[in-house]
Amino acid sequence: MLALATSSWGSAFIAGNYATQDFSPITVAFFRFFFASLILLPLMWMKGKNRPRPKGKEWVLLALLGLTGIALYNICFFIATKEAPIVKSSLFIASNPVLIILLSALFLKEKITSRNLIGLALALTGAAVIITEGKFLSVIRTGFEPIDLVLLIAVICWALYSVLGKVALQTFSSLVSTTYAVVFGTVMLFPFAMMDVTWPQVTNASMLTWGSILHMSIIVSVASFIMYYQGIKIIGAAKASIFINLMPLSAVILAVILLGEPLLPVHIIGAVLVLTGVTVGTRAKKKKMNRDKNEVPIELKKSN
Structure with missing residues (x-):
């Protein structure tokens, strides 16, 4: 379940490209989170009847x-899927999880x-290798490409969203926090989307485009969210976070197979x-476990 959830996040890169x-x-x-809102809002009302009111x-x-996790991050995300x-x-x-630790x-x-x-150093080194494709000196001479700045802003926005989310989760459930975030982000995107799109564009968009948007709304934004947090309840957040490393792996495999992008040695x-840095930087040290079989694991206590 966790593998399917996190792997589907990688498919968002392909769907965004389409x-x-x-x-x-x-x-x-805007369309991605508008459709996601239509699903999340009734789900929140049904599941969180006793939820605290903001x-x-x-x-x-x-x-x-x-603003950070829905509007700004996704604008940068879709620019990257189109241009990079x-x-x-x-x-x-x-490399995002390690930046979250720092913030x-x-x-x-x-x-x-x-x-x-150590994890931060490894992940940032890996990110630098990917961005420069190993040509550090030439990049220093010519400067970074504009899309590299877009990617950096995306990473910073998601890290801020994650840190702010930790604060929100002290009061609200993950479903409630995500639903409010999605609704606020959709409202923020609405005026810009209305100025940007025309009705002929909407009616002439291909079935592949609408299918990609619905895939991101239903599978990536809603279904995988439910599966991921159900996984956290079962095995705990620490172990569940390791599965996030499947996201870039699935994205790369799908890009090579479906879009014919080259996979270079660099x-x-x-x-x-990056993956070594994320694993090292986010993996907690093993703690001594009580041998009593009747003892409930700490992670399960927290989730309950």
Whole structure:
């Protein structure tokens, strides 16, 4: 279940590439989360009847979730799927978990261990190898491409979304937090999408485009979300997070098979560095377990 959920996130890179053939990145982002909102809102009402109501600054927090993780991140995400090779963008975004650790330390005062620092160094080195394709000196002479800045903004936005999400989860469930974030993000994207798209574009868009958007709405944004958090309840967040490493792997495989993108040796080297860094930086040290078979694991206690 967890493997299917996280692998489907990789398919969003391919679906985004197809969808941006007919629509702009802003329009694709809007339609993706508009349809997701239509599913998440009734789901939240049915599942969270006793949920706490947002008040005061909590509305600001939820709005920031929508701004960083839904609006800004997805605009950058779909620009990248349109303009950058998917192999490059998916592997670069894979360095995200380690940046989340760094921001959590800065803003949430979470402790950074030597393992986190080693993972951060490996992941950032891998990201640099992917971006420059190993040509560090030529990049220094000519400068980075604009799409590299877009990818960097995407990574920063998702890391901020994750850190803000940790704060929101102290009060709201994951379903409630995500639903509010999606709704706020959709509202923020709406005026820009309406200025950007015309009715003939909507009616003339191909079935492949609409199918890609619905895939991202239903499978990537809703179904995989439910499966992922169900997995967290069963085995705990620490173990479940390891499955996120399947996202760039599935994206690269699909890009090579479906889009015919080249997989260069330098991409493989960078991917190994990124995935190793993420695994090292996010994996907690093993703790001594009580041999009593009747004891409930710590992770399950937290999820319950």
